[in-house]
Amino acid sequence: MPAVAEVMSTNTPRPAPRGSDLPTCPVCADSMVAAEASAFVADNVISYLWSCDTCGYGFVTKHAVKRFSCN
Ligand SMILES: [Zn+2]
Numbered sequence: 001m002p003a004v005a006e007v008m009s010t011n012t013p014r015p016a017p018r019g020s021d022l023p024t025c026p027v028c029a030d031s032m033v034a035a036e037a038s039a040f041v042a043d044n045v046i047s048y049l050w051s052c053d054t055c056g057y058g059f060v061t062k063h064a065v066k067r068f069s070c071n
Contacts, residue, residue, distance in 0.1 A: 025052040035065050 024031050035048035036058075046065050051058040 027057040028055045032056040
């Protein structure tokens with residue numbers, strides 16, 4: 001019977017609930033805070049325009065959203 005009690009102290013960082021789906025700047029890796037603009041490019045695809053406050057790089061992300069059934 002092995003008396004090995006190896007406790008793995010995994011220091012898992014807590015994922016930020018709000019920062020998880022926020023993009024980061026591909027240039028300086030700074031985290032984006034809020035999208036500058038958003039627009040629907042399709043029925044269920046929305047695109048966000050981001051601009052980095054640190055380096056000024058702008059990029060667009062696209063997200064699939066569920067179609068709202070409003071009746
Ligand atoms: Zn940047």
